[in-house]
Amino acid sequence: MPFVLRSLGLLTTLFFALTLQLSAESVYKYSYFPKKIYKNQVFPVTVIGINSTQDQIPEFIFDPTSNIQPLSDKPLVINNNSDSFYTFYFKAKDRGLRIPALRIRTEYVYTELSSGFIPLADLEHREDFCGVIAADMKVKNSQVSNYDETNHIVTLNIEANEANLEDMKLHNVEESGIEEIRRDYAKVYGDFYAVVPMNQKELQFTYFNTIQQQYSSIKVAVEVKDASVSTQAELNPKEDSFEQLKKFILGTLTLFMLVMFLFKRDFFFLVVGVISFITLLTLYIPHKTICIKQGAPLYILPTHTSTVSSHLGEKLEAPLLGERNEYMKVETKEGVIGWVKNEDLCEN
Incomplete structure (x- = not known):
């Protein structure tokens, strides 16, 4: 009898131990799976690991036979x-898509989550829509x-969340494009440019906000403040009011100092006049x-992914208008101004 009681006690202990072990095992399932998506939308799919150990990330393998794969193999944890x-x-592409089956493997657990289809919804057409669908988007x-x-060229440094910045484009401007795109999971950054008429005072466009489920407007003032990276410089002094002002002030100062020297015979006026004249x-x-x-590409901006505006049809001797890293700003014989790389300069 005591033997039987001890056996029952041991079985009970093993049963509770096994129950606790099973309850402590990690369980993996989808915690967020969108019900609809839009064409070109970047969207998240989230897996929750219940009671998962945090010192080691499980191995996630989406069905390799599917042509639908995440933008990064490593998840945001x-x-x-x-x-x-x-x-x-x-x-998303131009139609609904099926998220492939997902295999999750750890040292102790193997789980497979079945595939799931997400339908594609249509957006209301807008002429000022820039093509970006995002949870948030702002101009930094x-x-x-x-x-x-x-024309002016407007350059915007953009930061967005869950956004397809690579598709950004404006249809009511002469030219536009996005460059230097950098993605860090949900965050995405990029440099957008648009060529607009000089008489245009504001650049306005919309993006679709997936949180608010509506179009949001962004407005940027078109006003020249800093021409240090200007693609097209004002080369003609008659067209550069600031350059004209400097020359006028220096010329007036030089003449005044020389006149004062003639009347006062003070060498101070002569020295200041000479310095002003040399500066002029x-x-x-x-x-x-x-x-x-010959054949060197002419870039719109001094960036590695900048759009090429044209190629030089022949070897060119051109004035150097400015420098930025490995790029040099020049003007062609046709009056087009842009940036060329140092590697495209003549060897001699």
Whole structure:
């Protein structure tokens, strides 16, 4: 009898131990799966690991036979007490898509989550829609520079969440594009440019906000403030009011000091007059000339992914208007101004 009681006690202990072990095992399932998506939308799919260990990320394998794969193999991980959330980001195409089956493997657990279909919804058409669908989007910095005799180029540094910035484009401008895109899970950054007429005072467009489920408007003032990275410089002194003002002030100061020297015979006026005259002469010194290879690309902006505006049809001797890292700003014989790389300069 005592043997039987001991056996029952041992079985009971093993049963409770096994129950506790099973209850402590990690359980993986989808915690967020969108019910609808829009064309070109970047959207999240989140897996929760209940009672998952936080010292090691499970191995996630989406069905490799599917042509639908996340933008990054590594998920965004957020830990909350004993639970962990693993978020993957996908991009919709021109139709609904099926998230492939997902295999999750740890040292102790193997789980497979079945595939799921997400239907595609339509957006209301708007002429000012820039093509971006995002949870949030804002302009961090903006710069307006002279592009040519009739246009400005507006450059926007953009930060967005869950956004398809690579599809950003404006239809009511002469030219626009997005460059230097950098993605960090939900966050995405990029430099957008648009060529607009000089008489345009504001650049306005909308994006679709997936949180508010409506279009949100962004407005940027078109006003030249800093021409340090200007693609198209005001080369003609008659067209540059600030350059004219400097020359006028220096010329007037030089003449005044010389007149004062003649009347006062004080060498102080002569010294100041000579310094003003020398400074005035520097404004008339022509730009340094550089040689550019035939066929060299002419870039709109001094960035690695900048749009190429044209290619030089022949070897060119051009004035050097400015420098930025490995890029040099020049003007072609046709009056087009842009940036060329140092590697495209003539060897001799």
